[in-house]
Amino acid sequence: MTMKVSGSALLLCLTLTLGACKRQYAVGDRVLVDWEGSVYPAKILEAVSPTKYKVNFEGYDAVWDEVVSRDRIRGIAEGNVVHPEPPPKVRAKALQAAQTNLYKVGDRVRVDFHGQMYTAVITAIVGQERYRIHYEGYGPEWDETVGLSRIQPK
Structure with a gap:
């Protein structure tokens, strides 16, 4: 006995099979x-x-x-991804670190990016001597988190 399968039934079966695969x-x-x-x-x-x-x-x-x-x-994740604000639990820990960190939000600094120094602004404190920075003149997709080893005072 031969069974005929319509094109739409075959497409539905294929879609369900592929959808189950993650x-x-x-x-x-x-x-x-x-x-x-x-x-x-x-x-x-x-x-x-x-x-x-x-x-x-x-x-x-x-x-x-x-x-x-x-x-x-x-x-x-493809290309540069704009990071959302740190989660509340990270911000709470950062507030503790902010009491003793060298830099504060709003400080202008120079940041080493692949061997070149760029002007940036500290936009957030994310931990003990860990800072979220924004490179001046560049879009938010270039913002990143850096440690003291990459920062020089301006």
């Missing part, structure tokens, strides 16, 4: 991850299981590394 991510992938209600770029450090990955949120210290489920990963 992308597998690999160590080193740069991904977008839901963290505290916003989406942040992160790097996969370890595949803990087929559905869980340990990530480091770009620009944040290892203390904020987290094992996340695949549903929190929104896809591959």
Whole structure:
């Protein structure tokens, strides 16, 4: 006995099959991850299981590394990604650090970017001697988090 399958039934079957397959991510992938209600770029450090990955949120210290489920990963991060404001728990820790940090929000500094110095403004304190900076004359996609080793007073 031969069974005929219509084109639309075949397309539906193929769509359902492919929809059930979720992308597998690999160590080193740069991904977008839901963290505290916003989406942040992160790097996969370890595949803990087929559905869980340990990530480091770009620009944040290892203390904020987290094992996340695949549903929190929104896809591959491509190009420069504009970072949302730090989550409330990071801001709270940064407030403590701000009491003793060398620089304050609004300070103008020079930042080493691949061997060249660029003028920047401290826009946030994200930890002990860790700063979110904005390069003057450049768009927000170039903002980044840096430590003291890359900063010189202006």
